[in-house]
Amino acid sequence: MRRILVTGARGQIGSELVPALVERYGAENIVASDLRLVPGRLSSEGEYEHLDCTQPQQILEVIRRRDVDTVYHLAALLSAVAEERPHAAWSVNMGGLYNVLEAARHYHCRVFFPSSIGAFGPSTPRERTPQITIQRPITMYGVTKVAGELLCDYYAGRFGVDTRGIRLPGLISHVAPPGGGTTDYAVEMFHQAVRYSHYTCFLGPDTCLDMMYMPDAIEAMIELMEVDAARLRHRNAYNVTAMSITPAELAAEIRKHIPDFAIDYEVDPIRQSIANSWPRSLDDAAAREDWGFAPSFDLAAMTKDMLARLSEKTRKLKRD
Numbered sequence: 001m002r003r004i005l006v007t008g009a010r011g012q013i014g015s016e017l018v019p020a021l022v023e024r025y026g027a028e029n030i031v032a033s034d035l036r037l038v039p040g041r042l043s044s045e046g047e048y049e050h051l052d053c054t055q056p057q058q059i060l061e062v063i064r065r066r067d068v069d070t071v072y073h074l075a076a077l078l079s080a081v082a083e084e085r086p087h088a089a090w091s092v093n094m095g096g097l098y099n100v101l102e103a104a105r106h107y108h109c110r111v112f113f114p115s116s117i118g119a120f121g122p123s124t125p126r127e128r129t130p131q132i133t134i135q136r137p138i139t140m141y142g143v144t145k146v147a148g149e150l151l152c153d154y155y156a157g158r159f160g161v162d163t164r165g166i167r168l169p170g171l172i173s174h175v176a177p178p179g180g181g182t183t184d185y186a187v188e189m190f191h192q193a194v195r196y197s198h199y200t201c202f203l204g205p206d207t208c209l210d211m212m213y214m215p216d217a218i219e220a221m222i223e224l225m226e227v228d229a230a231r232l233r234h235r236n237a238y239n240v241t242a243m244s245i246t247p248a249e250l251a252a253e254i255r256k257h258i259p260d261f262a263i264d265y266e267v268d269p270i271r272q273s274i275a276n277s278w279p280r281s282l283d284d285a286a287a288r289e290d291w292g293f294a295p296s297f298d299l300a301a302m303t304k305d306m307l308a309r310l311s312e313k314t315r316k317l318k319r320d
């Protein structure tokens with residue numbers, strides 16, 4: 001087999017996707033890459049390349065030299081960061097994707113592109129948001145995600161590049177910190193609950209958004225890339241979700257395990273307005289029908305696992 005390249009591999013998703021790919025396909029077949037320079041190589045990574053996706057020559061060179069045939073293109077600026085730095089977000093999110101698609105066209109690679117619930121906007125139906133619906137986001141992040149979905153479709157239709165994608169909800173994980181998204185509150189809440197039994201939330205208590213536990217997201221990304229192309233009716237990009245929850249509901253679930261956990265709210269107007277423009281729940285029937293998407297973790301199972309793993313980490317830190 002030829003190799004798999006992961007861009008943005010040192011981020012929240014890449015930190016768990018790369019080890020999963022290594023386990024599945026062997027370390028010699030995986031090339032992790034990122035803009036971030038981290039001294040040394042992580043034992044869970046295959047090969048590592050320092051790669052800036054805004055530089056087309058660098059991508060072409062790595063794909064050629066490493067004999068890559070599949071790219072998981074994760075490098076991007078996330079929603080809250082993109083609102084602070086819209087010009088940089090356009091350059092990384094759109095320029096980076098364009099460069100990856102061009103390289104994929106040149107070297108006949110398949111491309112995975114993660115879209116987001118941020119690809120929807122205030123005029124989208126907010127309950128059980130359909131697979132095909134109005135997409136007029138009001139954030140730079142959302143603009144780059146919709147345009148990214150369309151660009152991937154264009155490269156598939158016009159040049160025959162095998163592009164596939166999913167619209168990820170907020171991801172909850174314990175390995176790497178989130179990169180500046182609107183749903184980061186959920187990860188922060190777990191960490192603060194374990195450490196201090198207290199959290200101040202930047203979204204209001206009743207802000208309902210879709211979420212997923214990282215193992216389900218990783219499984220979905222790998223499954224989608226492995227499925228027979230003939231089964232895919234949509235490609236870019238499939239709605240997927242595991243739970244639609246509010247900060248108050250997550251806090252109540254955490255309290256079942258940490259009874260003295262307390263939450264208060266100091267709403268950040270920028271992230272709240274982003275959240276208010278996103279769906280409250282997605283309809284992911286197309287992903288379930290076309291390629292058998294079926295998440296394993298609901299709110300209760302995810303909360304139990306997150307707290308167990310974070311408590312273990314905290315105990316280990318104290319021991320060391």
Ligand SMILES: NC(=O)c1ccc[n+]([C@@H]2O[C@H](COP(=O)([O-])OP(=O)(O)OC[C@H]3O[C@@H](n4cnc5c(N)ncnc54)[C@H](O)[C@@H]3O)[C@@H](O)[C@H]2O)c1
Nearest residue numbers: 008010011012013035052053075076114116168170171179
């Ligand atoms: N985490 C989520 O909840 C979530 C939800 C929906 C969609 N997504 C999408 O999934 C992808 C990965 O998200 P993540 O949470 O891992 O993000 P992250 O911010 O944690 O990681 C992104 C990585 O990209 C790298 N990067 C930034 N600019 C780069 C450049 N020019 N060249 C190469 N690398 C660069 C960063 O160093 C970072 O390691 C993004 O496209 C994001 O929009 C994430």
